[in-house]
Amino acid sequence: MSCYWPTDMNAVETGAPRLHALIIGVGNYYHLGLDAKKPSKLLSGLAPLTTTPLSAKRIASWLESHCQNPACPLGSIELLLSPEETVKRGDGSIVAIEDATMANISTAFKRWYGRCHAQKANMAVFYFAGHGISTISHFLLPADFGNPDEPDDWENCINFSDMQVGMAKCAAQTQMFFVDACRDAPIAALTQKNPHGRSLAAASFQDKVDLSAAYFASSEGRKAYGRDDEETFFCKALIMCLEGVGARKAGPKWRIDAASLSSALVSVMETLGTTENLPLTSDCRVQKPVPLHYPNGGAVVVKVDCEPDQANAEANISVMQGSNIIHMSQAGERRPWMGRVTAGPTKVEVTFATYPPEIVDEEMTPPTYDIEVRR
Amino acid sequence: MSGTMRIRFAPDMPVAAVEVLSPDLETVKQLAIRPGGEEQVQVPSERSFIRVHLPSGRIVTLRHDGNLTYEISRSALEGRRGRPRTSTPNRPPINIQEVRGYHSFRSEAKQVSVATTGVPLPVELFGTEGPSTGTIAPGFNPVLPDAIRAEWQPEVRGQLSLDGRELAFAPIVQDRPYALRVFVGAIRLVVSLPGKLDAAYVRVDEVGEGGRLVSVRIATTSNEADTVGAYLARGDYYAAETMASWADEAAEMLMDKMQNPYAATVGAYLLLRLERFDLMRNWAHNLAKWFPFLSDGCVIWAWQNIRQRNNPEAARQYLLEAVTRGLPVHTEGLRLLSEGLRLIGQPGVQALADLNQLSGRVVWNSPFTARLEGTPSTTGITTTFDVDYMTAI
Numbered sequence: 001m002s003c004y005w006p007t008d009m010n011a012v013e014t015g016a017p018r019l020h021a022l023i024i025g026v027g028n029y030y031h032l033g034l035d036a037k038k039p040s041k042l043l044s045g046l047a048p049l050t051t052t053p054l055s056a057k058r059i060a061s062w063l064e065s066h067c068q069n070p071a072c073p074l075g076s077i078e079l080l081l082s083p084e085e086t087v088k089r090g091d092g093s094i095v096a097i098e099d100a101t102m103a104n105i106s107t108a109f110k111r112w113y114g115r116c117h118a119q120k121a122n123m124a125v126f127y128f129a130g131h132g133i134s135t136i137s138h139f140l141l142p143a144d145f146g147n148p149d150e151p152d153d154w155e156n157c158i159n160f161s162d163m164q165v166g167m168a169k170c171a172a173q174t175q176m177f178f179v180d181a182c183r184d185a186p187i188a189a190l191t192q193k194n195p196h197g198r199s200l201a202a203a204s205f206q207d208k209v210d211l212s213a214a215y216f217a218s219s220e221g222r223k224a225y226g227r228d229d230e231e232t233f234f235c236k237a238l239i240m241c242l243e244g245v246g247a248r249k250a251g252p253k254w255r256i257d258a259a260s261l262s263s264a265l266v267s268v269m270e271t272l273g274t275t276e277n278l279p280l281t282s283d284c285r286v287q288k289p290v291p292l293h294y295p296n297g298g299a300v301v302v303k304v305d306c307e308p309d310q311a312n313a314e315a316n317i318s319v320m321q322g323s324n325i326i327h328m329s330q331a332g333e334r335r336p337w338m339g340r341v342t343a344g345p346t347k348v349e350v351t352f353a354t355y356p357p358e359i360v361d362e363e364m365t366p367p368t369y370d371i372e373v374r375r
Numbered sequence: 376m377s378g379t380m381r382i383r384f385a386p387d388m389p390v391a392a393v394e395v396l397s398p399d400l401e402t403v404k405q406l407a408i409r410p411g412g413e414e415q416v417q418v419p420s421e422r423s424f425i426r427v428h429l430p431s432g433r434i435v436t437l438r439h440d441g442n443l444t445y446e447i448s449r450s451a452l453e454g455r456r457g458r459p460r461t462s463t464p465n466r467p468p469i470n471i472q473e474v475r476g477y478h479s480f481r482s483e484a485k486q487v488s489v490a491t492t493g494v495p496l497p498v499e500l501f502g503t504e505g506p507s508t509g510t511i512a513p514g515f516n517p518v519l520p521d522a523i524r525a526e527w528q529p530e531v532r533g534q535l536s537l538d539g540r541e542l543a544f545a546p547i548v549q550d551r552p553y554a555l556r557v558f559v560g561a562i563r564l565v566v567s568l569p570g571k572l573d574a575a576y577v578r579v580d581e582v583g584e585g586g587r588l589v590s591v592r593i594a595t596t597s598n599e600a601d602t603v604g605a606y607l608a609r610g611d612y613y614a615a616e617t618m619a620s621w622a623d624e625a626a627e628m629l630m631d632k633m634q635n636p637y638a639a640t641v642g643a644y645l646l647l648r649l650e651r652f653d654l655m656r657n658w659a660h661n662l663a664k665w666f667p668f669l670s671d672g673c674v675i676w677a678w679q680n681i682r683q684r685n686n687p688e689a690a691r692q693y694l695l696e697a698v699t700r701g702l703p704v705h706t707e708g709l710r711l712l713s714e715g716l717r718l719i720g721q722p723g724v725q726a727l728a729d730l731n732q733l734s735g736r737v738v739w740n741s742p743f744t745a746r747l748e749g750t751p752s753t754t755g756i757t758t759t760f761d762v763d764y765m766t767a768i
Binding site for chain 1: 396398399400401402424426432433434436470471472582583586588606607608609610611612613614615648650681682687690707709710713714717718719720727730731734735736737739740757759761
């Protein structure tokens with residue numbers, strides 16, 4: 001079973017425009033890592049990940065509970081996790097989620113593709129968290145990647161680049177792909193082992209879609225991917241963006257579209273990189289402004305950083321909106337400081353033991369607002 | 376109360392997108408303003424304000440003095456929050472953001488230097504050794520910390536400044552693209568660069584815990600192209616959209632033989648992304664025809680044939696031709712070439728394999744095509760590569 005939402009697979013609406021999601025989180029790799037019983041000949045040094053199933057579940061849960069788009073409401077969520085586990089849905093019901101093996105992914109992909117293909121106005125959303133490698137193509141590694149019993153070591157590997165292009169065959173004219181892949185693979189494996197993988201879909205010149213937007217986490221190395229037992233940094237950034245940081249108000253309503261999401265993801269990943277002191281990067285190119293979600297309001301990631309280092313150590317930070325104190329951070333806490341506020345008038349006070357204070361009273365608009373205090 | 380907002384850029388400003396917002400944060404209009412330029416916008420309220428989308432990615436919020444008028448200069452932005460960060464003066468940068476801030480600071484200093492003396496480039500700010508500057512001859516290989524070396528192909532004369540941590544090189548301006556090779560142990564970072572190059576910087580910093588950052592910053596001879604390229608690389612559709620008319624002008628300059636094929640290429644990538652085929656007409660064909668050393672032109676013309684002209688045969692021909700010319704200079708071109716080859720069946724399969732041989736491991740978030748070659752050590756320092764435009768503000 002990989003249908004996370006709705007609870008009844010037969011209740012999936014295919015007669016009207018809907019958002020259909022395929023979400024994959026691979027943490028357990030049967031043939032990678034020191035404890036593998038049948039170790040792969042490829043990339044065997046890659047270790048299991050604890051961040052990825054958490055991230056996949058977080059994205060699924062967010063879509064289930066928060067996604068708002070009257071023109072294209074949520075239609076279905078296919079979820080695959082490795083290790084397989086039992087997951088509680090938003091309504092409290094329980095579902096046993098299938099393992100994210102190549103076979104299960106391939107089957108779930110076909111179901112997802114079929115639903116997406118039912119309507120031109122459908123929206124196809126794909127999210128993958130797990131190990132990945134990239135050459136001229138991006139490859140995503142399912143749980144059974146590198147099975148030494150297979151005649152081809154790359155049998156259980158997804159060629160994401162082919163898949164994205166191949167999805168042009170699908171009728172759904174809005175397609176969004178989030179590739180949250182841990183790029184921890186040694187270069188030798190990429191250049192000397194002729195990496196390849198399964199396309200899952202194929203298209204030709206005649207097949208066109210209105211939007212095929214891909215957003216990549218591109219930080220190198222495991223440390224820059226996520227803290228153990230937490231969601232990945234890219235997942236955190238994506239959720240922040242979907243909750244209003246990626247919004248733009250081009251009319252009376254706040255709207256997150258494929259274009260505003262790109263630039264917001266880049267900004268939020270940079271801000272996270274500063275506060276985590278890690279080289280976090282993303283690869284999110286310019287996309288067309290096709291609406292994805294209408295949040296209840298805009299939100300802004302605020303960062304406060306002081307110079308010199310002593311000022312950072314001394315800084316007491318308070319953030320107010322109207323008469324409400326939104327955030328307080330005492331001297332000695334983690335710096336640079338980062339927090340989220342509702343878009344609008346915001347007052348930030350930074351006080352020091354030995355320096356004069358700094359007060360910022362400004363209209364804050366998505367996605368990010370950097371305050372640099374120099375003393 | 377509604378009114379007319381006046382926004383003026385001082386001559387020292389770069390071209391940049393300005394977003395005009397109403398008091399309830401609704402975007403009223405977004406437009407590009409050039410150095411010395413002025414624009415007027417009808418706004419619904421005198422409490423309307425603006426945000427300037429700087430090429431560096433910083434967004435600066437500005438309020439007027441009650442008269443709906445803005446005079447924006449670099450010095451005015453100096454006092455603003457969200458402005459480019461200067462480096463901490465007492466120590467070298469210690470994380471990737473500080474290195475990026477340093478590059479921005481240095482870029483600004485560099486512009487002043489060029490305007491006043493022309494040489495040398497002021498890169499000695501955080502040097503570990505005494506600076507050495509001078510004109511280098513072909514074959515000279517400057518060495519950075521950890522025995523990191525930079526090589527230039529084709530080997531050309533140019534102005535060099537090396538301070539032990541950072542190398543600045545301003546080669547002669549030429550038509551053909553350059554390749555910059557940075558040797559980090561057994562790994563090589565290879566960056567394809569436009570021939571119309573103003574300067575390239577290669578810098579090495581220790582960042583985080585046991586990490587090393589090799590950063591490369593590039594300025595071309597077209598500030599506008601660099602601004603557009605930076606917007607595209609940062610995914611800022613709305614800022615990039617304001618530059619569509621510049622892209623049209625870049626193409627016109629190409630027609631007039633005032634040739635900067637690299638600026639025209641950036642303009643074409645912008646118009647492709649915006650799907651402004653009305654502005655592209657058929658000048659991408661000229662780009663492909665007149666500059667055989669540039670595979671980007673073939674890629675652009677192929678995609679115009681896919682998306683607008685519905686001519687699969689021409690698209691196929693130019694995609695395959697692009698591979699024979701080598702890697703595109705811009706990563707956007709490599710991305711489009713890779714996508715296009717996946718659509719053309721068997722000939723595309725072989726061409727994609729050829730392209731893979733050329734490209735190896737791609738640094739996809741670099742605006743210029745960058746790839747890694749060689750086998751890294753599995754122990755020791757983790758190296759992060761960061762390639763970007765040298766945006767001064």
